[in-house]
Amino acid sequence: MAKNSIAFRLFIVVLIVSLIAALLITAVRAWLDYRKAMSDIENTFKEIKITQLPVIRENLWVMDEKTVRTAMQGLLNISHLRHVLIEDKGRVIMEIGSIEAGDAMRGEFPLTYTYGGKTIRLGILKVDISRNGVFEELWGHVKVGLFYTVMMVFLVTFSIYFLFQFMFTRHLSDIAAYVKQIGIDGLEKELLLEKKKTSPQNPDEIDRIVSAINSMRLGLKTTFDELQDEIQTRKQVEEEKARMEEQYLQAQKVEAVGRLAGGVAHDLNNLLIPILGYGEMLRDNLAPDDARLKFIDGIMDAGFRARDLVSRLLAFGRKQTLEYRTIDLSKAVEGFEKLLRRTIREDIEIKVLLSPDIHGVMADLGQIEQVIMNLAVNAAEAMPGGGTLTIETTLADLDEEYAATHPEVEPGEYVMLVVSDTGCGMDDEVRKHIFEPFFTTKGEGGTGLGLATVHGIVRQHGGSIWFYSEPFKGTTFKIYLPVTGKVDAGVATVEKTAPTDLHGWETILLVEDNEHVREVSRAILEQFGYRVLSAESGSEALRVLEDHESSVHLLLTDVVMPGMNGRDLFTQASALYPGLKVLYMSGYTEDVITHRGVVDEGIQFIQKPFAVQALGAKVREVLEGDKTEAPLNYSGL
Ligand SMILES: Nc1ncnc2c1ncn2[C@@H]1O[C@H](COP(=O)(O)OP(=O)(O)OP(=O)(O)O)[C@@H](O)[C@H]1O
Ligand SMILES: [Mg+2]
Structure with missing residues (x-):
């Protein structure tokens, strides 16, 4: 006792x-x-x-x-x-x-x-x-x-003692033992008094204590589960925030490198113009059976590859001149799907999930296709044994909460493009560097410019790019482009008919500060039969115009030059020659003729480096077209 x-x-x-x-x-x-x-x-x-x-x-x-x-x-x-x-x-x-x-x-x-x-x-x-x-x-x-x-x-006292023990104390001991061991993990287990007979219709005090403890247990369990969820959510938000901040820092670094790359690309462009221009002219001047054609092709081939590289560097450095339209991203993906299927290996299943109800985004269709292609090729390369590539478009409302975890994201309506794969994923080390130019894990097989380009294009579009990747699980890239409004009906499908005869007789005033570019441009134009006056700066060009007796039909000018820029030159020149037409040439986007990378309405523009045929075609197009009704621009090489 x-x-x-x-x-x-x-x-x-x-x-x-x-x-x-x-x-x-x-x-x-x-x-x-x-x-x-x-x-x-x-x-x-x-x-x-x-x-x-x-x-x-x-x-x-x-x-x-x-x-x-x-x-x-x-x-x-x-x-x-x-x-x-x-x-x-x-x-x-x-x-x-x-x-x-x-x-x-x-x-x-x-x-x-x-x-x-x-x-x-x-x-x-x-x-x-x-x-x-x-x-x-x-x-x-x-x-x-x-x-x-x-x-x-x-007798009575002993009876009371034993009855009390039998009816009360032993159950209390069981309850105490239960409550003692219950803990956080034991909340699942219900309190059941095995030694006691219970009638649910007629519960006694012990039954009521047991039921109260069980209700308390359930209450605790719910609260604990909610707490767990809350902690889990907070943890996820924190992790997400940390991950996004890391990506943001990486992006900042990448952008600094991008500026440098953009500058280098500009200079490279000027070097490429004479290489490609003279090369092309040389090739045209050689007989088809001339053995030297092979050498020229070698030079041209290297030149073209360099031009591609420069173009990607420009994209990475956000210096591409973009042709913005308000496009429907779902339609853009749909239109691109066929090409994608031909490009991606057959052991990869491509799932395309497009939201039909999507708002328009201001974008350069060609660049967006470039983005999708780069991401898709990466995804395919990450799935050497086959897998699934999913491309998705949907409308996304980014709220304050999202903006809080993603630096530099303004809350608002976006169109989201998601490209995900079931491939090898990335480890921490790779994740830190993927947007850097020339970072590749593919050795000779990769240039490391794919994602750098994607990043530059997305940022130039005012969008943001985020990714989630885990080794052996796969990778998801999410791109958000700000919604701008209604889609321009049919604009994206307007076909241009290039002029067939590129020869002309008109007089062209060529203004370019870089001597090599000036010379090759002059040579190309003269080859097409034009009369070419040239100047290395805006003031010299005005002087040439003043001295020139007969008419001048076209001003072909660089955009950025020391002293006077191309646009100011045109304004002054058209005062002297009211019917003067203008074609700008530029290596990369300049605010003089563009607004945040977009060519201003009605401006004729050719991207450096240009091919001989492209320059010829563009010059004819401008000379034959009505200036005021000129199409937006034609940057195509
Ligand atoms: N979907 C993906 N899955 C796993 N790793 C990826 C994925 N996309 C990119 N990466 C990693 O990021 C690196 C950089 O990608 P990026 O596209 O910039 O260059 P690359 O693919 O190596 O070369 P390039 O695109 O010029 O052929 C890749 O080498 C790869 O390690
Ligand atoms: Mg790649």
Whole structure:
């Protein structure tokens, strides 16, 4: 019996209280018994007076001593009556039995006899009842009563203890053990008291405690699960934020490199113009069976590759001159899908999920196709054993929450282009560098300019690019382009018909600060039959115009030159020659003729480096076209 258990304490309390109660009850009973015994003695004396006294008196009168003695003897049969004596004036006449002086409760009865009208005194009958005898009997009753009561008390108390233990304490112990082990992981396990019978219709207090604990457990579990979810979400947001910040920092670095690359590309462009221009003219001047054609083709081939590289560097450095239209990205992907299927290996499944309900974005279709192609080729290369390439377009509302985790993203409506693969994915090290130009893990097989170009194009479009990649799981690129409004109906499909005869006779004023470019351009134009006046700066060009007597038809000018830029030159020149037409040439996007990389409306423009045929075609197009109605531009090589 554990001393600190409730059952034990209950046992002790019930025991003490019951014992006190038992003692009190016994005492009361003893007192009542005592009162009854006293009244019994009174009654005994009365009875003696009525029944025995006449017998003794009659026989004492006739001196029948024997009968008197017998009668007295009979009195001794009364319980606790120990001593009977007849006395007359202090003299003992007859005495039976004995008693100690202090022990006696005495009854005295005068013995008189009436004879001849006279009352004759015969003596006094004294009977002594033993007080101790009465008390002993009473005490005997008390002892028996007390014994049974105490036995009863113990029996009842033990019963209560065991019942309490059985009905309450052991379940409480089970509950305590359950609550102690429950913990965060144990919230799944329901509290069930296996030792207890429960009636769901009629639950007792323990059942109610169990059900309360179970409800509390469920409540805790829900709260804990919610808390877990909350922590998980926050963790994900933090991770996402960290990842995006890392990508942002990388992007900043890449953009700095991009500026450098753009500058280098510009200078390379000027070097490529004479190489390609003279090369092309040389080739045209050689007979088809001339053995030197092979060398020239080699030079031209290298020149073309260099031109591609320059063009990609320009794209990376955000220096491409873009032809913006408001396009429907879903339609753009749809139109590009066929080419994509021909380019991507057959063991790769291409899934195209296009949202039909997409808003327009301002974009250069060709550049967007370039983006998709670069991403798709990368995806295919990441899945050497085959896999799935998914291209998706959808409308995305980027809210404040998204903007908070993605640096430099303004909340708003975007069109999202997602390109994902189930390929090899990237580890941390690769992830850090992918947008850097010339970073490749493909050795000789890659230039490392694919993603740098993608990055430049997306940023030049005012969009943002993010990626998610895990080794062996795959990679997802997400591109967001800001929504601009309605799609330009049909503009993207306008076909240009290039002039077939590129020869002309007109006079062209060629203005270019780079001597090599100027010379090769002059040579090309002269080859087509034009009369060429040339100048190396704007002021010299104006002087040439002033000195020139006959008409000048076209101003072919570089955009950025020391002193006066191409546009200002045209403004001043057209004052001298009101009908003068203009064709700008530039290596990369210049704010002079473009607005944030977009060629201004109505401006004729040719991208450097240009091919001989392209320059010829463009010059004819400008000379034959109406200046005011000229198409946006034609940057094509
Ligand atoms: N979808 C992809 N899955 C796994 N890794 C990729 C993925 N896309 C790009 N990468 C990694 O990023 C690097 C850079 O890609 P990027 O397109 O700029 O260059 P490249 O593909 O190596 O060369 P290039 O595109 O000029 O042929 C790749 O070498 C590759 O390691
Ligand atoms: Mg690539």
